[in-house]
Amino acid sequence: MIGVINDRLDRNALELLSKANQMAQKINTQVALFLITDRSPETDLASDYADITVLLLSEIFERFSLYPFLVNLEAVVLKYKPDILLAPATTFGRTIMPALAAKLRTGLTADCTDLDVDTDGNLLQTRPAIGGNVMATIITPNHRPQMATVRPKSFSIESLKKKGKIRVEKPIFVQDNCELIGIEKRETTSKIEEAQVVISVGKGLRRKENTQIAERLAKILNGAVGATRAVVDVKWFSHDHQVGLSGKTVKPKVYIAAGISGAVQHIAGMQTSEIVIAINKDRYAPIFKVADIGLVSDAYSTLEQIAKLLEDEKDE
Amino acid sequence: MRILVLIKQVPDTDRVKIDPSTGTMIREGLDVVINPLDLHALELAIQLKESHRAYITVLSMGPMSTEIVLRDALALGADRAILLSDPSFAGSDTWATSYTLCRAIEKLKIEYDLVICGEKATDGETGQVGVELGVLLNIPVLTYVSKFLSSDGECIVVQRATEDAYETWKVKLPALIAVLRSVSEPRLPTLSGKKGALSKRIEIYTAKDLEIPSDQTGLKGSPTRVVKVYNTKLSRNCKVYAGKELNEGIKKVVEILKDYKGSVVR
Numbered sequence: 050m051i052g053v054i055n056d057r058l059d060r061n062a063l064e065l066l067s068k069a070n071q072m073a074q075k076i077n078t079q080v081a082l083f084l085i086t087d088r089s090p091e092t093d094l095a096s097d098y099a100d101i102t103v104l105l106l107s108e109i110f111e112r113f114s115l116y117p118f119l120v121n122l123e124a125v126v127l128k129y130k131p132d133i134l135l136a137p138a139t140t141f142g143r144t145i146m147p148a149l150a151a152k153l154r155t156g157l158t159a160d161c162t163d164l165d166v167d168t169d170g171n172l173l174q175t176r177p178a179i180g181g182n183v184m185a186t187i188i189t190p191n192h193r194p195q196m197a198t199v200r201p202k203s204f205s206i207e208s209l210k211k212k213g214k215i216r217v218e219k220p221i222f223v224q225d226n227c228e229l230i231g232i233e234k235r236e237t238t239s240k241i242e243e244a245q246v247v248i249s250v251g252k253g254l255r256r257k258e259n260t261q262i263a264e265r266l267a268k269i270l271n272g273a274v275g276a277t278r279a280v281v282d283v284k285w286f287s288h289d290h291q292v293g294l295s296g297k298t299v300k301p302k303v304y305i306a307a308g309i310s311g312a313v314q315h316i317a318g319m320q321t322s323e324i325v326i327a328i329n330k331d332r333y334a335p336i337f338k339v340a341d342i343g344l345v346s347d348a349y350s351t352l353e354q355i356a357k358l359l360e361d362e363k364d365e
Numbered sequence: 366m367r368i369l370v371l372i373k374q375v376p377d378t379d380r381v382k383i384d385p386s387t388g389t390m391i392r393e394g395l396d397v398v399i400n401p402l403d404l405h406a407l408e409l410a411i412q413l414k415e416s417h418r419a420y421i422t423v424l425s426m427g428p429m430s431t432e433i434v435l436r437d438a439l440a441l442g443a444d445r446a447i448l449l450s451d452p453s454f455a456g457s458d459t460w461a462t463s464y465t466l467c468r469a470i471e472k473l474k475i476e477y478d479l480v481i482c483g484e485k486a487t488d489g490e491t492g493q494v495g496v497e498l499g500v501l502l503n504i505p506v507l508t509y510v511s512k513f514l515s516s517d518g519e520c521i522v523v524q525r526a527t528e529d530a531y532e533t534w535k536v537k538l539p540a541l542i543a544v545l546r547s548v549s550e551p552r553l554p555t556l557s558g559k560k561g562a563l564s565k566r567i568e569i570y571t572a573k574d575l576e577i578p579s580d581q582t583g584l585k586g587s588p589t590r591v592v593k594v595y596n597t598k599l600s601r602n603c604k605v606y607a608g609k610e611l612n613e614g615i616k617k618v619v620e621i622l623k624d625y626k627g628s629v630v631r
Contacts, residue, residue, distance in 0.1 A: 139528060144496060144509075151460070151463060151498075156459075156587070157459060157493060159492060174589075184594070187592065188590050226536065226537070227507060230522070230534065232530050232531070233532075235527075235531055270622055270627075294487075303622065326618055337603050344605075344615065345607035358619045359626055
């Protein structure tokens with residue numbers, strides 16, 4: 050059985066379930082969704098994507114807290130015994146999965162960008178390694194379950210119409226060892242992972258004020274602004290905007306790298322974009338090696354020209 | 366308060382060079398530094414020492430060169446430095462690392478009220494060891510801690526940043542927190558701090574000292590195995606527009622982008 054753990058039936062869960070179904074077909078096994086949530090899910094959708102949906106439903110699961118979630122998930126994992134266990138690499142997945150791995154004394158690979166299974170049922174867990182310029186494939190040969198967290202957007206959502214079962218499991222109530230005493234909803238200003246067009250800026254923009262041109266272009270294209278670590282470090286942008294190994298991985302239709310030389314750490318976060326456009330004064334900047342279109346020019350004035358031409362375009 | 370800070374030594378990746386023939390990182394000649402994210406954990410500990418009187422132990426596992434970064438930690442304000450170093454520890458994955466750290470803490474009877482670690486290391490980028498260790502030590506764990514709000518010696522109050530909210534959590538000590546950069550702004554070591562650190566002892570323990578069987582640590586004790594390392598298809602066929610051709614290139618780019626103009630959902 051291939052299990053997917055999440056706290057909601059969102060696109061992260063559907064991406065993983067889509068991939069899990071591909072793999073399950075290959076090794077002739079079932080797909081289970083372990084859903085731990087406070088909201089009644091769309092059970093029709095769940096049964097479209099999973100042979101079994103194991104539902105842990107209670108108001109105590111409104112906000113994630115490690116201890117109660119761990120106790121409950123450990124119990125269902127021990128009951129259903131999946132051979133493979135996947136979760137999205139979100140703050141939820143990246144906290145619950147190491148905790149479960151420690152409890153179950155098994156291996157866990159963080160932040161995979163690709164998965165597959167071989168004929169022996171080994172989960173091939175692929176992730177960027179050593180600075181992001183090589184990929185490493187990792188297996189967990191002798192321990193079960195084989196566990197991995199997966200970067201959101203690594204897989205596309207397929208249209209599935211299974212007729213899976215729903216199993217409601219009784220939650221285990223435990224006294225939490227942490228107490229939530231306040232919550233402030235966060236403005237989601239930067240939707241950089243969701244954007245179809247990402248305009249990222251680096252030191253080549255020269256001054257913080259000059260980055261406004263990227264914001265303007267993002268507005269025209271309904272895109273988002275990304276940034277290199279160098280400009281996040283000097284506080285031109287908050288960390289939410291950082292693209293790269295220690296920031297976010299993006300996979301937009303069009304990625305514009307403006308004034309970015311192309312450090313391996315940055316490239317690791319954008320190399321799977323569909324079309325890459327690089328703008329840099331230095332003809333030999335490494336970013337051109339990962340670009341489809343390269344403009345050897347000043348990033349600021351070129352972005353300005355592009356913005357102007359787009360604004361002058363007649364709306365269709 | 367007794368604070369235990371987990372430290373990892375990492376190659377100074379800011380100056381990383383790539384071997385053009387293999388596409389891999391040239392590690393030789395790279396300096397080792399404290400994992401930059403661990404510096405934020407250490408700085409938080411030092412600030413707590415200044416405001417609450419704390420005793421700071423730094424703990425690391427790694428090759429003998431890790432002594433350099435532990436000395437840096439002492440120079441910044443740590444009181445005690447412990448290095449777990451043994452050839453049999455090499456190749457430990459996150460499970461084997463957490464297990465080894467846990468065994469060391471128990472065996473050496475390292476006392477702690479608060480364990481602080483960075484979000485992840487800049488080389489491995491897994492961010493799993495802190496959580497796994499906390500679970501093995503059987504203490505409460507809070508990840509993605511963005512702000513340290515208060516401590517009364519019994520409990521701490523911290524802010525945690527998730528995708529959709531800032532949460533405020535209160536937890537009774539002992540506990541483990543994995544902190545984000547925003548938790549503190551690391552200071553630089555002072556000259557007197559550096560001088561003082563030179564005379565301090567760094568305690569080094571081997572697998573034998575800790576009575577860790579060789580099949581429980583290192584490569585042998587690790588559930589995961591790397592089976593393949595390969596280059597990504599980095600290069601694309603870039604059509605470069607320079608000089609007189611630049612305007613043609615810009616036109617081409619505008620041609621691609623105009624499809625997205627004002628599009629909300631496509």
